Amino acid sequence: MAIVHVPPQMQELTGGLAEVEAEGNSLRRLISNLDTAYPGFKDRLIKDDLVAPGLAISIDNVVTSRGIFAEILEDSVVHIVPAIAGGH
Amino acid sequence: MSENFNHAQIIKDPEDNYKILGTRPVRHDGVDKVTGRAVYANDVQLQGLVEAAILRSPEAHARILSIDTSEAEAHPGVLAVTTSADFPDLGDKVANLGEGPVNLAHLAANCLAKDKVLYKGHAVAAVAAQNVHIAREALDLIKVEYEPLPVITDALEAMKDGAPLLHEGLLTNLVPGGGKAETPSNVSDHHHFKRGDTEAAFEAAHIVVEREFTTQTVHQGYIEPHAATAHWNQDGQLTVWASTQGSFSAREQTSEVLQVPISKVKVIPCEIGGGFGGKIPVYLEPVAAVLSRKCGRPVKIQMTRDGVFEGTGPTPASFMRIKLGVDETGKMTAGEAWLAYDTGAFPGGVIGPGVMCVFSCYDIEHANIDGYDVCVNKPWTKAYRAPGSTHVAYAIESVVDELAEKLEMDPIDLRLLNAAREGTKRVDGPVYPRIGLIETLEAAKNHDHYKSPLEGPNRGRGVAAGFWFNIGLKSAATAHVNADGTVTLLEGSTDIGGTRTSISMQLAETLGIAAEDINPKVADTDSVGYTDITGGSRVTFATGLAAVEVGKDIISQMKGRAAKLWECEAADVEFSDGVFSQEDNSISFKELCAKLNTTGGLITARASVDPQGFTNGFGVHICDLEVDVETGKVQILRYTALQDAGKAIHPSYVEGQMQGGSVQGIGWALNEEYLFDEKGHMLNPTMLDYRMPTALDVPMIDTVIIEVPNPSHPFGVRGVGETPIVPPPGAIANAVKNATGIRMTDLPMSPPRVHSAIMENGNGTS
Numbered sequence: 001m002a003i004v005h006v007p008p009q010m011q012e013l014t015g016g017l018a019e020v021e022a023e024g025n026s027l028r029r030l031i032s033n034l035d036t037a038y039p040g041f042k043d044r045l046i047k048d049d050l051v052a053p054g055l056a057i058s059i060d061n062v063v064t065s066r067g068i069f070a071e072i073l074e075d076s077v078v079h080i081v082p083a084i085a086g087g088h
Numbered sequence: 089m090s091e092n093f094n095h096a097q098i099i100k101d102p103e104d105n106y107k108i109l110g111t112r113p114v115r116h117d118g119v120d121k122v123t124g125r126a127v128y129a130n131d132v133q134l135q136g137l138v139e140a141a142i143l144r145s146p147e148a149h150a151r152i153l154s155i156d157t158s159e160a161e162a163h164p165g166v167l168a169v170t171t172s173a174d175f176p177d178l179g180d181k182v183a184n185l186g187e188g189p190v191n192l193a194h195l196a197a198n199c200l201a202k203d204k205v206l207y208k209g210h211a212v213a214a215v216a217a218q219n220v221h222i223a224r225e226a227l228d229l230i231k232v233e234y235e236p237l238p239v240i241t242d243a244l245e246a247m248k249d250g251a252p253l254l255h256e257g258l259l260t261n262l263v264p265g266g267g268k269a270e271t272p273s274n275v276s277d278h279h280h281f282k283r284g285d286t287e288a289a290f291e292a293a294h295i296v297v298e299r300e301f302t303t304q305t306v307h308q309g310y311i312e313p314h315a316a317t318a319h320w321n322q323d324g325q326l327t328v329w330a331s332t333q334g335s336f337s338a339r340e341q342t343s344e345v346l347q348v349p350i351s352k353v354k355v356i357p358c359e360i361g362g363g364f365g366g367k368i369p370v371y372l373e374p375v376a377a378v379l380s381r382k383c384g385r386p387v388k389i390q391m392t393r394d395g396v397f398e399g400t401g402p403t404p405a406s407f408m409r410i411k412l413g414v415d416e417t418g419k420m421t422a423g424e425a426w427l428a429y430d431t432g433a434f435p436g437g438v439i440g441p442g443v444m445c446v447f448s449c450y451d452i453e454h455a456n457i458d459g460y461d462v463c464v465n466k467p468w469t470k471a472y473r474a475p476g477s478t479h480v481a482y483a484i485e486s487v488v489d490e491l492a493e494k495l496e497m498d499p500i501d502l503r504l505l506n507a508a509r510e511g512t513k514r515v516d517g518p519v520y521p522r523i524g525l526i527e528t529l530e531a532a533k534n535h536d537h538y539k540s541p542l543e544g545p546n547r548g549r550g551v552a553a554g555f556w557f558n559i560g561l562k563s564a565a566t567a568h569v570n571a572d573g574t575v576t577l578l579e580g581s582t583d584i585g586g587t588r589t590s591i592s593m594q595l596a597e598t599l600g601i602a603a604e605d606i607n608p609k610v611a612d613t614d615s616v617g618y619t620d621i622t623g624g625s626r627v628t629f630a631t632g633l634a635a636v637e638v639g640k641d642i643i644s645q646m647k648g649r650a651a652k653l654w655e656c657e658a659a660d661v662e663f664s665d666g667v668f669s670q671e672d673n674s675i676s677f678k679e680l681c682a683k684l685n686t687t688g689g690l691i692t693a694r695a696s697v698d699p700q701g702f703t704n705g706f707g708v709h710i711c712d713l714e715v716d717v718e719t720g721k722v723q724i725l726r727y728t729a730l731q732d733a734g735k736a737i738h739p740s741y742v743e744g745q746m747q748g749g750s751v752q753g754i755g756w757a758l759n760e761e762y763l764f765d766e767k768g769h770m771l772n773p774t775m776l777d778y779r780m781p782t783a784l785d786v787p788m789i790d791t792v793i794i795e796v797p798n799p800s801h802p803f804g805v806r807g808v809g810e811t812p813i814v815p816p817p818g819a820i821a822n823a824v825k826n827a828t829g830i831r832m833t834d835l836p837m838s839p840p841r842v843h844s845a846i847m848e849n850g851n852g853t854s
Contacts, residue, residue, distance in 0.1 A: 009266025
């Protein structure tokens, strides 16, 4: 299963866990499964089928531009980070 | 002194055996640029063209009670007047444009104020007339009734309970992924990262240094003011000529603000006289378009210089508190950062990169970071070269220097002991791939500059490191192979720093031909595939990758043609160093080009890429300076910039980026700042009073390129353009400390500020 690092601002959803495991071969499926286990995940991360404004997803230490269709491997490590942007 | 300097040095990757990459061909657009024939946005001339001017708010914060444009509309020579009433209602839609998400209502309200003005200089109305002089006369005839509101320009003040609110309903985004706060405030974003147990780690630390720092609002200072021409044709097709860092982004923004189909908008990118992040957002394009629709003529607007300073997006002012702890050996064990950046008039600034960059050069086990973007009555801040990183590098590098002093360690040794390397986990989570900070620090330590003695009173040497991300994003390219053996290359990246040539060289290397045999053109949005902005240090990496893919397509197609000539299978044709071969047959690229017309016609190839393998850039700078203790003036004596640049495709452009970024960072450090009065009015909106460095202020900047290849690019390319602005304020502050004994914690270290510090601390001489 993929490992998802939960940033402090989201740990209220995971009961304080900073790291959780989830299945899913795409970011969409991964977040859907996370939302089942920890309700609220999807609302925080996805808006209109896109990664929510201001956020970026790092998969295996590379920030993906593939959005919810990004591939997740069995042993992927996922981080939720701020989007690099010059104003929004 | 300068004759001893080795101004440009390259530490090459030993595996490097390129033919074209690493050479220094003349830039393809050089002749047009030096002869003045290059067409910039204000050079555009069209049949029936009229000119427009912008009315800007005299108030920094006020409600707009009414706008009466009737007298202006009746003024002889006036063809159209517009206000925000001519823009569609955009609700609260957010679109992902260019380098990040954009709230469209805010974008539109920044182009023309709606309901409220939020900063002095905020655009309120625009007039198109037979010429710009008539347009300016007519601006005086527009009657705007304002209800002044309390003005707030300081982020810390704006964060206090009871501070006047710029946006009554603004709820803080808790980033990343934390939803929203429940109570309205001026804080648009709160970023928080935490790792380990900082409290216990500080408790156990051998030495702890904690300091507060401030920086001021600084403008990108591009020499070319914003300009745009729009022609809204009777068939509904809108064409825009713009000075922009991204024609596709300008097209999307204009389309969204005006709510017209994107297929109806074409953006033609003109040459650009600097951008540095400031020419990503649109300011004029939608306004010129509406005026054109109203008057049926092409409309051109060029900003005045004060319009650029007051009406476009500088980098934020900041307040930063940094705390860092080390053990007896100097190993960093705990770090804490509390950062507040002002975002200007609208939500969404650059605190995100700030929190991600603050500890990015170092491996720190326990860390806690809080960062805030705060709305104030100043222009809406925008990207400026490594947005958000220069601020925090100034603060953290000052604290690292102070720790080195307390530990009695060489400052580079302390950095080497703690430097991030492959496998280091950043505080925000991701783990570094192959990076070159260690190599860059070692090169700095071994550099003649660092090893040379610095003698004389009131002189000091400082070093600092800096970090910036590279981004990937999307790029496209199309190539036409010509019968004479040349290749016409169409690409969509606005060329700010010589990227026509750096992209062409990658295609030339792939094809085994000379860089001069590539003829690159920056195409408009109807003529090339989607290409993201020129920004994020991405163009030579990503658009270069598109060119490499184009080259592979060309080779594949030409193998087929060679196979026809030799009556063999294409799979049996080899290609190496510009020569196709099969058994005893061989033909050069140029020779085969001459046979394309008779073997199936000339070849076109194309590629569209969305690369994921972008990486990170690190720089280390060394500065020698002298402080005039009578006046507080700081004179830079010698300056060396070292950078892990990956493969330097065209070393002159890499050196130019390193030198230009260094000089901009020197400007931040020593002079540049927006000065505001109590009403929020900028006091120095001219190049005379806004003091940027000139050639007389800086010595020749030495450069050392350390080529640590990016494993995710076929030629090892890393982004280069932004990192060089990051280290200078820290390096200069550390040098001032060593020259005077005074730790300067506020930028800029301008003569009055340095002189005051010297007076407060006694006549600090070394």
